[in-house]
Amino acid sequence: MQDSTSAKFLKLEEKSRRKNFFLRSFLYFILILFSLYFIFPLIVMILTSLKTMEEIRQGTLLTLPKTITLDYWKIAWGGRGYGAGDTFLRPYFWNSLKMVVPAVIFSTFLGAMTGYILTKWRFKGDSFVFLFLLFGCFIPYQAILLPMARTLGLLGISNSIFGLIFVHSIYGIPFTTLFFRNYYISIPNELIKAARIDGAGFFKIFFKILIPISSPIIVVTVIWQFTQIWNDFLFGATFSFGEHAPIQVALNNMVLSSTAVKEYNVDMAAAIIAGIPTLIVYVLAGKYFIRGLTSGAVKG
Amino acid sequence: MFKWIERNLPKIVLAPSVGLISWFVYGFVLWTLYISFTKSKILPRYEFWGVGNYIKLWNTHKWYIAIENLFIFTILFLIICTILGVILAIFLDQKIRAEGALRTIYLYPMALSFIVTGTAWKWILNPTLGIQKLMNDWGFENFTFDWLVNRDMAIYTIVIAAVWQSSGFVMAMFLAGLRSIEDEIIKAAKIDGAGLFTVYWKIIIPMMRPVFFSSFVILIHISIKSYDLIVALTAGGPGISTTMPALFMTQTAFHKSQVALSAASAIMMFMAVAAVIIPYLYSELRKENAR
Numbered sequence: 001m002q003d004s005t006s007a008k009f010l011k012l013e014e015k016s017r018r019k020n021f022f023l024r025s026f027l028y029f030i031l032i033l034f035s036l037y038f039i040f041p042l043i044v045m046i047l048t049s050l051k052t053m054e055e056i057r058q059g060t061l062l063t064l065p066k067t068i069t070l071d072y073w074k075i076a077w078g079g080r081g082y083g084a085g086d087t088f089l090r091p092y093f094w095n096s097l098k099m100v101v102p103a104v105i106f107s108t109f110l111g112a113m114t115g116y117i118l119t120k121w122r123f124k125g126d127s128f129v130f131l132f133l134l135f136g137c138f139i140p141y142q143a144i145l146l147p148m149a150r151t152l153g154l155l156g157i158s159n160s161i162f163g164l165i166f167v168h169s170i171y172g173i174p175f176t177t178l179f180f181r182n183y184y185i186s187i188p189n190e191l192i193k194a195a196r197i198d199g200a201g202f203f204k205i206f207f208k209i210l211i212p213i214s215s216p217i218i219v220v221t222v223i224w225q226f227t228q229i230w231n232d233f234l235f236g237a238t239f240s241f242g243e244h245a246p247i248q249v250a251l252n253n254m255v256l257s258s259t260a261v262k263e264y265n266v267d268m269a270a271a272i273i274a275g276i277p278t279l280i281v282y283v284l285a286g287k288y289f290i291r292g293l294t295s296g297a298v299k300g
Numbered sequence: 301m302f303k304w305i306e307r308n309l310p311k312i313v314l315a316p317s318v319g320l321i322s323w324f325v326y327g328f329v330l331w332t333l334y335i336s337f338t339k340s341k342i343l344p345r346y347e348f349w350g351v352g353n354y355i356k357l358w359n360t361h362k363w364y365i366a367i368e369n370l371f372i373f374t375i376l377f378l379i380i381c382t383i384l385g386v387i388l389a390i391f392l393d394q395k396i397r398a399e400g401a402l403r404t405i406y407l408y409p410m411a412l413s414f415i416v417t418g419t420a421w422k423w424i425l426n427p428t429l430g431i432q433k434l435m436n437d438w439g440f441e442n443f444t445f446d447w448l449v450n451r452d453m454a455i456y457t458i459v460i461a462a463v464w465q466s467s468g469f470v471m472a473m474f475l476a477g478l479r480s481i482e483d484e485i486i487k488a489a490k491i492d493g494a495g496l497f498t499v500y501w502k503i504i505i506p507m508m509r510p511v512f513f514s515s516f517v518i519l520i521h522i523s524i525k526s527y528d529l530i531v532a533l534t535a536g537g538p539g540i541s542t543t544m545p546a547l548f549m550t551q552t553a554f555h556k557s558q559v560a561l562s563a564a565s566a567i568m569m570f571m572a573v574a575a576v577i578i579p580y581l582y583s584e585l586r587k588e589n590a591r
Contacts, residue, residue: 031391035406038409038468040424042420045423060434061429061431061433110316117310117311117313117314127589129314134581135325136321138573140525140573143567143570145553146335146553147328147331147335148328150344171325173321202310231414232413238550248528252415252531255532264423274413275413275416282410286404286407
């Protein structure tokens with residue numbers, strides 16, 4: 001009696017273990033299948049960028065290059081060395097960098113200040129002000145494109161990197177405010193009260209108390225703004241052209257420019273170059289990237 | 301005087317941000333709204349004309365195509381991203397080995413721009429050398445894939461690329477949501493005899509309602525604004541078959557110089573976004589006040 005029960009038990013356990021094994025294999029199968037879908041374009045891009053056009057025409061997307069050549073990366077980055085019609089990314093890469101750095105610093109600083117005031121120096125109607133700013137995260141930029149183009153013209157900064165810094169700084173404020181406001185709201189007000197009793201003023205509290213404990217949210221904000229501004233195309237394409245264009249615009253022009261032969265290898269190398277800075281940020285600080293992504297949507 | 305400055309210092313420091321947003325967001329939207337009621341062509345003209353541009357807009361064939369595409373794209377993009385994101389998040393949440401690596405792979409496309417995404421997919425979907433040739437080479441000799449150059453199918457290539465870029469985002473949101481649910485709830489349900497599937501279908505997914513809501517809003521918002529991806533992938537073609545409102549607006553303004561008409565289309569986009577976002581912000585704010 002005793003024996004048969006335990007035997008039954010063992011059988012049941014065995015069955016459930018087997019069922020579990022199948023379930024888990026299925027789980028891994030699906031997860032790996034989808035990871036292939038996500039990784040496939042990156043692999044294709046890398047392989048294509050290393051092949052000659054001859055190999056590309058003869059093989060398929062996934063054929064490995066016979067010899068690895070970095071020539072097309074060099075062409076995508078620095079050109080072929082003849083004059084007109086030789087488009088390459090190097091100058092535009094620097095344009096983007098010159099645009100991103102000041103715009104990120106400026107919008108992050110303004111957002112930090114605004115978030116600080118809206119949570120630690122509360123006044124009547126402050127949550128309305130927050131909502132008023134927050135709505136700016138969501139407007140379709142098409143609704144401000146025409147007046148902005150005119151304004152930049154009137155200010156004499158259209159088609160310049162400075163103009164793009166200006167535009168990105170302003171339209172970054174709603175996002176940076178959201179991040180800092182949600183971070184500072186969880187910091188106890190007692191901390192600020194105590195500092196005020198000790199005689200610390202508005203700026204001293206901000207710079208000596210809040211900024212030193214803000215590094216996590218500064219990282220999130222800087223990564224978010226960097227990615228947004230680096231990847232922007234709409235503002236870049238509308239407010240700049242020619243030599244002042246940022247990298248995404250240059251990449252698009254490069255791919256579209258129809259010279260006699262389409263060079264997919266150069267195109268793919270260029271696309272990777274345009275994506276590398278944000279990819280590096282993502283790989284190095286993925287945790288913060290995800291935090292920005294999700295808190296941009298779910299507040300609090 | 302000095303005392304007044306000191307007392308109002310926070311508001312004085314706040315003023316530039318509020319001022320900039322008032323002018324460059326709200327003021328500019330109003331300017332666009334006004335221009336949409338004028339007869340502006342290349343240069344803005346300020347005599348009031350009326351709703352003529354809106355009538356003209358809704359009688360424009362291309363605008364109809366843009367709206368139709370917007371609906372097709374939004375519905376598919378929303379459904380596929382959500383299903384994919386939810387499944388991946390739930391599967392990843394089963395104490396998977398190498399979870400970190402898989403998560404990184406699912407989410408890295410979010411770090412790439414839509415121009416890079418479009419460039420990559422344009423090459424992959426290329427009807428002669430792309431995925432079609434790969435499949436033929438693998439033995440599926442009759443496999444053809446010409447969606448990119450097919451008027452009726454090109455819009456779906458944009459869905460494929462957009463889903464690739466954004467479904468990791470839904471996954472991240474859901475994973476964060478799942479992680480915030482306490483294990484006790486799942487354990488209690490299991491003790492009561494509920495299977496794993498029932499636990500998820502009947503308990504956990506209903507609990508994720510706020511996450512669904514937020515991701516719907518963000519995805520709809522992304523799709524109304526979609527512009528870069530279309531420019532890079534199809535440039536609105538073949539013909540005008542993949543035009544969407546954002547592309548219509550910029551083309552009308554900057555290629556055709558019909559500033560007033562494009563302002564009208566921008567205002568339509570603005571109203572569509574506002575209709576989705578304002579209830580969302582309102583409910584978020586109420587939730588926060590209730591807390």
